[in-house]
Amino acid sequence: MSESKVAIVTGAARGIGAATAVRLARDGFAVAVCDLDEAACAGTVEAIEKDGGRALAVGVDVADSAKVSAAVERVAAELGPPLVLVNNAGIIRDNLLFKMTEDDWDAVLAVHLRGAFLMSRAAQAYMTKAGWGRIVNLSSTSALGNRGQANYSAAKAGMQGFTKTLAIELGKFGITVNAVAPGFIVTDMTAATAERVGVDFEVFQQAAAKEIPVRRVGRPEDIAAMVSFFAGEESSFVSGQVIYVAGGPKA
Template sequence: MSESRVAIVTGGARGIGAATAQRLARDGHAVAVVDLDESSCTDTVTRITKDGGHALGVGADVSNAEAVNEAVARIADVLGPPTILVNNAGVTRDNLLFKMTEQDWDTVMNVHLRGSFLMSKAAQAHMTQVQWGRIVNLSSVSALGNRGQANYSAAKAGLQGLTKTLAIELGKFNITVNAIAPGFIATEMTKATAERVGVSWEDFQKGAASQIPVGRVGQPEDIANTVSFLTSEESGFVSGQVIYVAGGPRT
């Protein structure tokens, strides 16, 4: 087993974030489950502790610098210096360009891109001190372009640029920075998309699976498994990469 570390997972209350938090706990790490509402983290924290792991629920708006700094300081005080960070927090405000409001744009950019910047900046202070760290940013296949997601696509593409730049800057401190770009993953977020376009959840998944080479949609655990590798000791020579976990090749 890898050495026990302190991990932070943003957007950890549900979906990919919850699966990732639970997986990192099974890997032996103490996990800070961060979400906008601290009470929403309870289920994830409870599952981890029931399985014998150690977790802390933390409420924080990742787009707010003061809130981020307070959250990371609290995590360091309670669990120890965080050296694993998974920037997973995200929202969608989908619409075609002519219908998209400035608030739709700003909200998505602030959570995904500004949030990952602020969290990475706060966490790297602890990582550089101990000369070890792992940062994983959640991008998306939407970074390649997706109708009705100008804001989300731009934010997810921006995360790939952030990933590569931080990998260059932080590498000398034995910190790796990578991104995962999920394809279709069955979560509340994709379920909401099905509702928005007026398709049943079952048909939405079947339609997606028919376009995926492996013939199925992804599950949150598929992403969590990849995070597990990228945050391990063994992944130390993998940095600045964008891994498309999408059931087939995406370019």
């Protein structure tokens, strides 16, 4: 792996994004650790640098076109041209359809789908020029449907169609585009879901594990490992795929 390869990970202040940023740094990438609050990225950057890697904290609202352009240009100037992009930034605004507001819908679609679109459009310019690139989008088992998540499910299903289309368009430039669809992963987001439904998080995890064939819940590192494969050389003939990392064949 060339030391000059640069990866961008959005939503990298915590959870899956942080684990992915740390893993890619270990793989030899210089990593732009992106999140809405630049200060919140400090922990991830510190973990990477302590491990001997290179990292840059970048604050960016992925749903804002001008801010995305500025952020990607900053990464290119300070770290080098980004050749790997992991679209991980996401939020939840869970509610049943009849209680879901337009803001709940718009906010979730904006961060997940518009964010992935804007970041990919900005980053692909560097990838096409280099003749090599990797885009990895975060979907979810919720793409198959999940009560109380009409907005999130629609966004995560949309990520799969977006992934397959970019794979078709960008393949001739040496760019692969794939998606990882996590199942139950222990993060702040799943903890928030447990709180919303009024269940202790430990109990929530135990109940989830009983429904998962491998009988455990997932860790952010499980997702980071799959992203690592998609970001590397050995996956060059794999594109337009959605891999469910969920401890079993279905949600």
